[in-house]
Amino acid sequence: MNFKKIFLCLALVILSVTALTVFAENEAVQTVADVDYTVFIDENGVATIPAEINSVPVTEIPAKAFYNNTTVKKVVFPDTVTVINKYAFYKCTSLSEVTFPKSLTKIDVNAFTGCAALENIVFPATLTEVSAYSFMNCTNLKSLLFSNANASVGFAAFSNCVNLKVIEFGDNITNIASSAFAGCSALESVVLPPNLIRVNENTFSGCPMLKKVVIRGINTTVHSKAFTNSPLVNVEFAVNTPTEEVTEVVEQATEI
Numbered sequence: 001m002n003f004k005k006i007f008l009c010l011a012l013v014i015l016s017v018t019a020l021t022v023f024a025e026n027e028a029v030q031t032v033a034d035v036d037y038t039v040f041i042d043e044n045g046v047a048t049i050p051a052e053i054n055s056v057p058v059t060e061i062p063a064k065a066f067y068n069n070t071t072v073k074k075v076v077f078p079d080t081v082t083v084i085n086k087y088a089f090y091k092c093t094s095l096s097e098v099t100f101p102k103s104l105t106k107i108d109v110n111a112f113t114g115c116a117a118l119e120n121i122v123f124p125a126t127l128t129e130v131s132a133y134s135f136m137n138c139t140n141l142k143s144l145l146f147s148n149a150n151a152s153v154g155f156a157a158f159s160n161c162v163n164l165k166v167i168e169f170g171d172n173i174t175n176i177a178s179s180a181f182a183g184c185s186a187l188e189s190v191v192l193p194p195n196l197i198r199v200n201e202n203t204f205s206g207c208p209m210l211k212k213v214v215i216r217g218i219n220t221t222v223h224s225k226a227f228t229n230s231p232l233v234n235v236e237f238a239v240n241t242p243t244e245e246v247t248e249v250v251e252q253a254t255e256i
Helices: 002-034 243-255
Strands: 046-048 074-076 097-099 120-122 143-145 166-168 189-192 212-215 234-237
Touching: none
Parallel strands: 046 074, 074 097, 120 143, 143 166, 189 212, 212 234
Antiparallel strands: none
């Protein structure tokens, strides 16, 4: 009988400890989600996101974390971050520098829409999704590098980036959605990745300075309206040609 009582007491203690631990973890996670991320902005406008909050890893930047914030100029992410959620940096008009974490996999809808001061973007090789409208109206964006990311590019993701001149696609990109680069009026040349399946409707519409598009994929198809209102486009095929060689040819052509 005594053994039964002892066993029951021990069982109750274990259950109580487990319940308290789960509660504490849930509270900590809730704190990570609800924290005011603007407190991480210093006097120079640099937001340094911590790797942990209350001993819980920061793996996602919450939706609207810096929504409409005009103070933040630079963001430093920890390598724990894998997702930047929707509207996280929406219309952060002073944001000019972002170094993405090596672990990043997804940039959600409208995450950086209207970041008018942002000039250059380098995506990590881990990235798999750049969602719709995520960098729309980044009007000062000049260069875009995908590295070797196997990323899909969403609808209108970089539309109306009117100063975008350089796009370097990684070889592993297979999907670029409709209107992804519509209205990129400064864009002069593009070398498409060899594994791209399709150039969709309006992908490069409204790009009046676009002189040359080089298609490197043997199975890449081009929609009849892919280059609507881009009257100067000359489409060339350079199947199985190394990226650096094609890029050199395009650069020489645009200098003429």
